[in-house]
Amino acid sequence: MTIPGWIRRSGAIFLKELTQMRRDRLTFAAMLAIPVIQLVFFGYAINSDPRHLPTAVHAEDSSPIVRSLLHGFQNSGYFDLSRTCDALPDCDHLLSSGEVTFVIHIPVGFTAALVAGRRPELLIEADASDPVAASSALGYAESIVSSALRNDLTGSLAGLQVGREPYGLVIHPRYNPEKKTQYNIIPGLLGVILTMTLVMITAIGMTREVERGTMENLLVLPARPGEVMIGKIAPYLGIGAVQTVLILIAANFLFGVPFSGSVEILALGLINFALANLALGFSFSTIARTQLQAIQMTFLFFLPSILLSGFMFPFRGMPGWARGIGELLPLTHFLRVVRGVMLKDASIRDLQTDFLALLAFTIFVTGIAMFRYRRTMD
Amino acid sequence: MSEFAIDVHGLRKEFGGKIAVENVDLQLPKGEVWGFLGPNGSGKTTTIRMLSGLLSPTAGTGTALGYDILTESEEIKARMGYMTQKFSFWTDLTVRENLEFVARLHLIDDVASVVSATIRTLDLQDRQDQLAGTLSGGWQQRLALAAVTMHGPDLLLLDEPTSGVDPLARRDFWDQIHRMTEERNMTALVSTHYMDEAERCDQVVYMSRGRLVAKGTVAEMIANSGLVTFRADGPGVRKLMAALKRASGVEHVAYFGAALHVSGTDRSLIERTIGELRSQNIEWREVVPNLEDAFIALTQKAGVAGERSA
Ligand SMILES: Nc1ncnc2c1ncn2[C@@H]1O[C@H](COP(=O)(O)OP(=O)(O)OP(=O)(O)O)[C@@H](O)[C@H]1O
Numbered sequence: 001m002t003i004p005g006w007i008r009r010s011g012a013i014f015l016k017e018l019t020q021m022r023r024d025r026l027t028f029a030a031m032l033a034i035p036v037i038q039l040v041f042f043g044y045a046i047n048s049d050p051r052h053l054p055t056a057v058h059a060e061d062s063s064p065i066v067r068s069l070l071h072g073f074q075n076s077g078y079f080d081l082s083r084t085c086d087a088l089p090d091c092d093h094l095l096s097s098g099e100v101t102f103v104i105h106i107p108v109g110f111t112a113a114l115v116a117g118r119r120p121e122l123l124i125e126a127d128a129s130d131p132v133a134a135s136s137a138l139g140y141a142e143s144i145v146s147s148a149l150r151n152d153l154t155g156s157l158a159g160l161q162v163g164r165e166p167y168g169l170v171i172h173p174r175y176n177p178e179k180k181t182q183y184n185i186i187p188g189l190l191g192v193i194l195t196m197t198l199v200m201i202t203a204i205g206m207t208r209e210v211e212r213g214t215m216e217n218l219l220v221l222p223a224r225p226g227e228v229m230i231g232k233i234a235p236y237l238g239i240g241a242v243q244t245v246l247i248l249i250a251a252n253f254l255f256g257v258p259f260s261g262s263v264e265i266l267a268l269g270l271i272n273f274a275l276a277n278l279a280l281g282f283s284f285s286t287i288a289r290t291q292l293q294a295i296q297m298t299f300l301f302f303l304p305s306i307l308l309s310g311f312m313f314p315f316r317g318m319p320g321w322a323r324g325i326g327e328l329l330p331l332t333h334f335l336r337v338v339r340g341v342m343l344k345d346a347s348i349r350d351l352q353t354d355f356l357a358l359l360a361f362t363i364f365v366t367g368i369a370m371f372r373y374r375r376t377m378d
Numbered sequence: 379m380s381e382f383a384i385d386v387h388g389l390r391k392e393f394g395g396k397i398a399v400e401n402v403d404l405q406l407p408k409g410e411v412w413g414f415l416g417p418n419g420s421g422k423t424t425t426i427r428m429l430s431g432l433l434s435p436t437a438g439t440g441t442a443l444g445y446d447i448l449t450e451s452e453e454i455k456a457r458m459g460y461m462t463q464k465f466s467f468w469t470d471l472t473v474r475e476n477l478e479f480v481a482r483l484h485l486i487d488d489v490a491s492v493v494s495a496t497i498r499t500l501d502l503q504d505r506q507d508q509l510a511g512t513l514s515g516g517w518q519q520r521l522a523l524a525a526v527t528m529h530g531p532d533l534l535l536l537d538e539p540t541s542g543v544d545p546l547a548r549r550d551f552w553d554q555i556h557r558m559t560e561e562r563n564m565t566a567l568v569s570t571h572y573m574d575e576a577e578r579c580d581q582v583v584y585m586s587r588g589r590l591v592a593k594g595t596v597a598e599m600i601a602n603s604g605l606v607t608f609r610a611d612g613p614g615v616r617k618l619m620a621a622l623k624r625a626s627g628v629e630h631v632a633y634f635g636a637a638l639h640v641s642g643t644d645r646s647l648i649e650r651t652i653g654e655l656r657s658q659n660i661e662w663r664e665v666v667p668n669l670e671d672a673f674i675a676l677t678q679k680a681g682v683a684g685e686r687s688a
């Protein structure tokens with residue numbers, strides 16, 4: 001059996017890259033260590049769903065209804081009613097010193113006004129200096145209050161439950177719909193880590209040849225652009241696979257992220273996504289003149305990937321133009337695939353548009369790479 | 379099919395409007411070894427890069443091994459060996475790995491045994507597992523030569539292949555080139571700054587300021603230079619240097635050990651100058667100009683011509 005020439009030449013470049021990669025121990029180690037380090041940083045340190053936030057209560061009214069209301073806050077797990085304050089200046093101090101994140105104000109005559117249907121106002125003051133920390137707890141305030149009162153507003157008071165809420169809740173307007181951040185962040189991290197490492201490593205692939213002066217030799221050897229591309233990205237498909245396994249193992253052991261879906265669909269998504277990134281990196285390396293430029297291009301791409309893909313901020317919460325950009329990024333589609341498979345047991349039909357988008361992206365950037373590949377030194 | 383391994387006309391290369399190579403016509407018959415000479419920056423590397431398809435000419439056309447240098451560079455690359463002036467193999471691969479990589483790209487069957495044979499003929503056995511980047515300069519050159527000849531090319535383009543190579547290795551190298559041309563009718567174009575290497579070539583071309591200004595065998599080059607050279611020997615002869623440089627008819631003066639070589643193209647003028655400077659303890663005698671004298675004369679002549687036309 002004869003193996004076609006293009007496969008043999010791609011294989012030659014593949015072996016060369018593999019040998020060079022093996023010899024560059026530091027980069028090799030970094031490729032494997034970065035995922036684990038990032039995972040630990042993001043997974044443990046960055047928690048946008050903090051609980052048991054210290055809360056002071058400024059209660060100028062007291063009744064069973066108020067008590068059960070406060071109970072509701074405490075039991076939610078988000079608010080830790082650890083302090084009380086009697087005078088407003090004391091409350092302000094607690095908040096400004098950072099001793100508490102929230103102050104819940106129950107105004108004079110709250111119960112009476114509530115029962116009389118006069119819609120008393122319940123005020124929650126929040127330390128807005130770290131809006132992320134406060135926002136998810138605040139997101140629950142509404143439902144805490146309404147469910148606490150639902151139990152009390154019975155019998156003759158049941159009429160108050162009809163129509164508008166019988167009280168006004170004044171809170172910080174932020175809202176975070178996602179409940180368990182780590183479940184969401186860690187599958188997303190898989191995509192972020194693969195984006196960064198795979199794009200960067202292939203982006204320097206050709207520029208390194210240029211900077212080391214080996215490009216003159218490579219160009220004069222009988223390897224066609226497509227063969228060089230295949231040979232140069234193939235080793236990193238393997239690296240990507242190892243990174244993925246590491247991250248998935250860590251996700252399960254360190255953070256207990258469930259895996260509810262199909263491994264096959266996830267693998268298919270990963271291959272698609274890794275190819276998209278590798279092809280992109282390679283096309284960067286055909287455009288950049290130096291390794292530094294290639295790395296800068298990688299970061300230029302990395303930033304919107306993190307911000308607009310739905311990794312950092314909920315995709316549905318973004319304005320239209322930002323979503324438009326997001327739809328062009330492989331990470332956006334991969335996040336849907338990985339979150340869909342891992343958390344929602346999505347089927348391949350549920351995800352087919354995302355698969356097609358990834359494929360289209362790969363074809364497009366490969367086209368750019370082939371167009372931009374320098375066949376000569378000028 | 380053309381009987382020339384290289385047949386190009388009117389090659390020209392500009393870099394950002396600056397002309398590096400201009401109006402190069404070159405017909406290199408198959409089976410010959412040609413030397414490519416010229417001062418630094420004259421355009422030798424640029425010309426070789428255009429012939430190998432590494433640079434696209436700004437103007438001009440031609441073929442290498444019968445394939446169009448503009449459109450069929452893939453065909454040319456498969457049948458050609460090009461050794462770059464600067465070492466451009468992979469410094470983080472070993473000698474053997476570099477050779478294996480090149481052999482695989484050339485689709486050589488049985489890579490291991492071909493590479494082993496190459497390593498043996500070039501006497502690289504002891505260094506085959508050494509990283510190419512840690513080889514000494516001369517050994518790097520030998521590795522490069524091994525790599526570009528391994529696939530049995532029909533055309534070799536060698537850009538200063540022996541710079542930094544010791545005399546014994548240089549002789550081996552030239553023996554090998556001639557053996558390949560005889561055995562397989564291979565053609566070679568070799569750029570060099572060494573005059574003794576030029577003398578090993580069937581013909582030489584001489585480039586100056588981006589133009590080919592002379593072509594022929596070494597003897598023809600010397601004869602065509604129209605140079606007369608006198609040698610001055612004797613005590614204190616070196617003190618004449620300054621006066622000779624200013625004297626009319628003298629185009630070039632060079633130290634040769636304790637002696638001076640005085641050259642010019644106008645015999646009567648130079649003889650008159652020598653007559654004026656004659657003194658009893660200095661002996662003057664006419665010698666056959668060597669290639670170096672001829673080339674220096676060529677360079678200076680081209681320089682003057684270049685200035686005139688500018
Ligand atoms: N990529 C480039 N960009 C701009 N100018 C260039 C480039 N390559 C070569 N040149 C210029 O073209 C001219 C010819 O250079 P070339 O390298 O061909 O000379 P050479 O004869 O090989 O010299 P040497 O004997 O020093 O190797 C020089 O003036 C050089 O500066």
Ligand SMILES: [Mg+2]
Pocket residue numbers: 422423424463537
């Ligand atoms: Mg040169």
